[in-house]
Amino acid sequence: QKEVEQDPGPLSVPEGAIVSLNCTYSNSAFQYFMWYRQYSRKGPELLMYTYSSGNKEDGRFTAQVDKSSKYISLFIRDSQPSDSATYLCAMSVETNAGKSTFGDGTTLTVKP
């Protein structure tokens, strides 16, 4: 069983929809939770990070972490065609040389 499991998708939504992307994990030592966006044939780029439990909002994006359930989510409001990409969740432990463990990614398509 993988340490980080990500809803596989793919997801296809109409423009303006609210999107929910989710990951579960098994390692209770994870402290940092990240979301990356990866456009086709590009490297991943850091979208948001959260430390421990709670919510964090950045424009149309909201990251949620529920450590008691070992579950994290990324919500995208008012989705745009430019949001079409693969989204990767990642997690790390502070004392582990900065190494992150990644989910396999969810591919999102937002249709105009």
Next chain:
Amino acid sequence: NAGVTQTPKFRVLKTGQSMTLLCAQDMNHEYMYWYRQDPGMGLRLIHYSVGEGTTAKGEVPDGYNVSRLKKQNFLLGLESAAPSQTSVYFCATTARTYGYTFGSGTRLTVV
């Protein structure tokens, strides 16, 4: 512009050939990583470095070697390429324990 530069961007190798992938960063970060990305398997850590002159094995190190002689450069070597090493290789760096900056990747095909 600050960032991570990977060379080459594309390469086709024959089985048994060797090559070196170069990662260069101008962000003055201590931590550097090499990942491979394969369909359905996500990003898997090959090797990493926590500072100049240090390297360590990641999740899938077999068939690869690395060197970090200078802080800004992290080299990934394939001594004898195999078709199973066909993949997209990403270099990443960070100054913290979270949040990487990735390079644009190297697409390697071994035939």
